[in-house]
Amino acid sequence: MKSKAVSAPYLVWMAIFIIVPMLLVAYFAFTDANGAFTLENIARVGQYSNVFLRSIWLAAISTAVSLLLGYPVAYIIAHSSVKRQSALIMLIMLPMWMNFLLRTYAWMTLLEDSGFINSFLTSLGLPAFHMINTQGAVVLGMVYDYIPFMILPLYSVMSKLDPSVVEAAQDLGADGRRVFLRVTLPLSMPGVISGVTMVFVPSVSTFIISKMLGGGGNLMIGDLIDMQFLGTAYNPNLGSAISLVLMVLILICMGIMNEFDDGESQGGGMLL
């Protein structure tokens, strides 16, 4: 009986600050500026399908790159000495503690045509590269900002892997490649799943990285939403409709990821 009283304040909080805001988004999405019901906003979201596709595509690439780069890192860390492990993990996390706007801004100064990397190249007599304001730069920014979210869950799964399982596989005659494909990789799947989720979700909805590194041609869903609420094309109804579609998209993606995960772990948030 008492437990009900204990959870009451939280349930109230939850209703006000989680459920009501979601309902408000839905309300705005289905009404016009005068508050009358309309489906026009939702219909207009379709106009921006290219933005959605671009965001999904760029986020998918960033996630894949993060996974490819991050997996070996997590593997190496998990297989180093215990003392080293915590130091290495801290080094991986450290940049994350710096404001992401500043980190992204730093990449801008690196990648510009007159930026650090190009000045360096030309001072060596090498030809300069055009890097800023390309999709590549956006992907780079996202990988840079979110790769710790990939490495950490991977590491925490791998560090708990029982080494005797690997040894058993080796004893049974599996070569290195087979051990990895048949034992290590499947066992680290929960880490892969939460890592992929934790990189994909912020990537697909980011709204600063694309603006700072992508120039005019590579804006993403986040930019579009920002534009409708606090930006140059004020229309909160359309903005809400876009948010709603984005939310649906994310929920479906999460559902898919959860299906890959065999019901063992509950999302990656705990690993943070």
Place this chain on the structure above:
Amino acid sequence: MKKAVSRVYMALIFVFLYAPILVLVVFSFNDTDTKSRTVWSGFSLRWYEMLFEDRMLLEALRNTLIIAVCAAVGATVLGTVAALGIHSMKSWRKKLVMNITNLPMLNPEIVTGVSLMLLMVFVANLFGVTLGIGSIILAHITFCLPYVILSILPKLGQMDPHLFEAAQDLGCTPGRAFFKVVLPEILSGVVTGMVMAFTLSLDDFIISYFCSGTTQTLPVFIYSMTKKRVSPEINALSTLLFAVILALLLIINLRQGKMGKKAEQEAQA
């Protein structure tokens, strides 16, 4: 051979992770007029001096700290209570509440920000008030809560469920029983949650951006800075922040190392 490869790989990854930060730090000492951010023209501390004369920046810093402390305390208190409540729930109710709790964590941050803004503005208009520190604190508590709850719940799961009842049987009031018996058991989870909430709040930009009204937090201030002529002041600021965080992390890590050792010793005894 294999070791060498993995060493080189790790080195490359760390170069990737730290190169931009290094550039920021080095150029915060650059004695340049703002014309170029890539040409080194001598050592100077002038950007740091300017930083400390920047009243708005200091105020943003103060706001950020106030918000982070309030959000961390609020989220921890509410989250602990919530975790207790959720822990004692049964099957479907627990599942439902957990799913809703996870929502702000799973939802794209921008959607959470926008939805909270809609709510805050709606309420603010109702009462004729404006958004400011208060609304940011409420928003931060909301998005920090799941992290706090999720770091406490496992500790509650590990706790002997009869401890609480035993304490009450021995004459403790429920409140006393909580503070004397339950809290010490879950304390590490509570502290982890609080630290996490504090750092999340400190670093948050997107949600503050949408809920800030006239108030500027440091990340919001930085954002408005990146939209103007960028001065190396921003480098100086990031260097300082980085140094502070580095120091804090070192202290925490050293302490945790000590506590870990202590716990091990106790476990052995």
Place this chain on the structure above:
Amino acid sequence: MKRRTKLAALLLAALLPCLGAPVFAAEETGEAVPLTGEKIYVYNWGEYIADGTDGSLDVNAEFTRRTGIEVDYSTFDTNESLYSKLVSGGASYDVIIPSDYMVSRMINEGMLEKLDFANIPNFEYIDEEYRGMSYDPTNEYSVPYTWGLVGIFYNKQYVTEEIDSWDILWNEKYAGKILMFDNPRDAFGIAQKRLGFSFNSTDEDEWIQAAVLLKEQKPLLQMYVMDQIFDKMESGEAWLAPYYAGDAAVLVESNEDIGFVIPTEQGTNFFVDAMCIPKGCRNKSGAEAYINFLCDPEIAAANMEYIGYSTPETAARELLPEEITSNPIYYPPQEVIDNAEVFVDLPQETSLQLDALWAEVKMGGPGDSLTLVLTLAGFLLLYLGIVVYKKAKRRREL
């Protein structure tokens, strides 16, 4: 950056490191008033007030010193985002400085307080021609802060040809080095002038043609920017950018290669930015004191010298150095002004069309709902497929 004052400032900074010593003469009069505990919230354009750097007058600090009212100062980057922030951001400011067309939009939507001119005696210094302008015909809501024209900044090192029209912003030779306004009115305005249309057209077709032109330009652009232009132009990262004449003070002086030109023949935009008090302000008398303070000719002159925009006060203009007032960039000949057009608030229908077109230009062409629906459906099918497959597998295992 003012080179002239910089040396003096550095010397002073060396001599008086902790005083942040006042440089401008106006500051030396009178004792500081103790803080009253009052505060005003000011929302202004970025890079749009003298802030004490490079030996300029720190206008906000000086206001606090004289009145004891603290200033909470923050910046926006476009009229439209100012509007969004006021309408949907739940923010209430005491003083805002929108441009002409936004002032009239806000008046029309009842977002502004009427000013009490008894509290703004310095309004008398505002020149007759800047009173009762079309955006605020009865002059009850606004006091002009600055005015100016839009032109093209270019890097002489890379752009050697003569610039006489907006066409150069569409020149493929400079692809990737062109910047463009990141707000709808200014961006469409340039396209409209190139096409020979009025800024304030209500003809749907004309707006669509302008949008087509902007979409054509987009692949050539480096970025849509507002104040990032300083950074990008000064470092040579970009070579061509349309922007406000006043910023020549900063841009041309910090990089000698940067030139400024106004395409007079096609016509350009003449703008006035005006100080207003939005509804829901918390300290109206403080706000009026602030507006009054900014109209003080001495303050206005010191302020304008730093920000570089043109002042609507002859009294302030007289206090400015000759090299500024005789410079046609800041105070152009009358015929240039006569050929420029002012933005007027658009009727709601046109305004909605503009918002939609602008989002379309920026976000890259109209997509279609079918693609989006198919994408979502694809994901959904994948999800359902996996669920079904797994169920079947489980059943088989049982």
